[in-house]
Amino acid sequence: MRQTWRWFGPADPVSIDDMMQAGVQGVVTALHHIPTGQVWSPDQIRARQDAIAVMRDGAPSGLAWEVVESLPVSEAIKTQTGDWRVHVDAWVQSLHNLHAAGLRVICYNFMPVLDWTRTDLAWRRPNGARCMRFDLTDFAAFDLHILQRPGAARDFDPALQETAARRFAEMSDDRCAELARNVVFGLPGAADHLSMEGVRDLLESYAPVTDAVLRRHFHDFLEQVAPVAQDLGMRLCCHPDDPPFPLLGLPRVMSTEADYVERMAAVDLPANGITLCSGSLGARPDNDLPGMMRRLGDRVHFLHLRNVRRDGDTIPDSFFEDEHLGGQTDMVALIDAILDEEARRRAAGRTDAVIPMRPDHGQDILDDIGRGGQPGYPAIGRLKGLAELRGVEAALSRKPRP
Numbered sequence: 470m471r472q473t474w475r476w477f478g479p480a481d482p483v484s485i486d487d488m489m490q491a492g493v494q495g496v497v498t499a500l501h502h503i504p505t506g507q508v509w510s511p512d513q514i515r516a517r518q519d520a521i522a523v524m525r526d527g528a529p530s531g532l533a534w535e536v537v538e539s540l541p542v543s544e545a546i547k548t549q550t551g552d553w554r555v556h557v558d559a560w561v562q563s564l565h566n567l568h569a570a571g572l573r574v575i576c577y578n579f580m581p582v583l584d585w586t587r588t589d590l591a592w593r594r595p596n597g598a599r600c601m602r603f604d605l606t607d608f609a610a611f612d613l614h615i616l617q618r619p620g621a622a623r624d625f626d627p628a629l630q631e632t633a634a635r636r637f638a639e640m641s642d643d644r645c646a647e648l649a650r651n652v653v654f655g656l657p658g659a660a661d662h663l664s665m666e667g668v669r670d671l672l673e674s675y676a677p678v679t680d681a682v683l684r685r686h687f688h689d690f691l692e693q694v695a696p697v698a699q700d701l702g703m704r705l706c707c708h709p710d711d712p713p714f715p716l717l718g719l720p721r722v723m724s725t726e727a728d729y730v731e732r733m734a735a736v737d738l739p740a741n742g743i744t745l746c747s748g749s750l751g752a753r754p755d756n757d758l759p760g761m762m763r764r765l766g767d768r769v770h771f772l773h774l775r776n777v778r779r780d781g782d783t784i785p786d787s788f789f790e791d792e793h794l795g796g797q798t799d800m801v802a803l804i805d806a807i808l809d810e811e812a813r814r815r816a817a818g819r820t821d822a823v824i825p826m827r828p829d830h831g832q833d834i835l836d837d838i839g840r841g842g843q844p845g846y847p848a849i850g851r852l853k854g855l856a857e858l859r860g861v862e863a864a865l866s867r868k869p870r871p
Contacts, residue, residue: 470807470826470862473497473535475846479520482842486524488532491852495535496521497827505541506556509563514570536771536825537567538576547581548678549686557693568701574825576744576771578708579687581675581719583655585711590651590844591833592789599833601845602789603712609633611648612717616665618672620718672717680720687722691736699740706742706770707732711749714785726761733768742768748775748790748829751798754782759802766810773829774858776800790830793854804861812870828854
């Protein structure tokens with residue numbers, strides 16, 4: 470596996486120097502400052518590459534931008550409204566510009582409205598570490614009583630509605646405000662200013678977009694971008710829904726193995742592939758991560774390795790982001806399946822035999838606590854996770870491969 474690390478750009482408190490000391494081999498980043506739907510210009514791409522190439526003292530880092538995460542797909546494309554065709558053209562032009570700069574792996578998602586959803590961004594563990602958590606009761610309290618989304622009651626059974634009402638009644642004003650901020654944090658570019666009314670309006674824009682409609686729009690998008698990527702020798706890899714079940718009345722089309730199979734079959738090209746995120750997919754008990762890697766590995770172009778622990782086995786359910794070798798996904802079995810796939814690719818002479826991986830998320834530990842930065846992306850917590858994943862890979866590398 471190619472060991473990479475996500476970086477949010479020059480403002481990220483986790484620096485290029487930190488990555489160097491962690492021993493990563495490549496960088497995963499995106500041009501988050503460019504509004505969704507606009508072209509990533511060659512100059513902007515080059516500026517990010519130049520920023521990665523040097524340490525604080527000006528010495529060369531030896532690191533390069535290796536994976537794009539994410540090239541955003543606009544809500545207009547997902548709903549096929551407004552300037553959606555212009556946005557697709559911009560996405561394709563960005564592909565060309567990234568290709569010219571040497572980028573080949575492009576991660577993206579097709580999640581409506583929210584890139585990810587959590588109710589706690591710094592949930593305290595018994596050992597004092599902090600992690601992200603999705604609490605279903607808190608989320609129901611938010612949806613029913615803070616957001617007051619029309620029709621929300623249809624999405625929660627009576628027992629959960631009653632529990633959520635009690636939870637809401639016990640919440641202080643500060644906790645209500647914090648919960649709203651935490652949920653809205655997954656709205657790209659909107660977390661700092663969007664009101665509850667604004668969230669309701671955004672959700673209302675999806676009223677005509679059923680599950681079947683979103684799938685059709687996704688296939689329309691793939692038909693326009695995947696052949697371009699194929700011709701350029703690039704690899705597109707769609708990230709799963711996070712969490713992988715419906716929320717806020719929105720459709721979900723990338724939550725299960727069946728979803729991935731359907732999306733790949735819609736445009737059956739090697740370039741139309743997968744980001745296998747063990748954390749997102751692991752929030753459902755019916756997702757068999759080692760099995761998915763073995764069955765779908767031919768189209769896995771990027772790996773997010775993290776672990777979650779669910780409170781139970783219902784769908785949906787509460788969960789928290791556990792240590793990389795904790796949680797309920799068998800990380801050893803998953804890495805074993807990854808190494809088998811890499812061996813198979815080498816035997817077939819594939820140029821993409823080594824799959825880029827990043828230790829996804831991490832708990833805030835030691836000096837991470839209070840340091841600030843993007844939730845889920847601490848320096849020390851991810852370093853610990855990377856070290857654990859490296860250890861598993863090193864041990865399994867002794868095993869003979871087909």
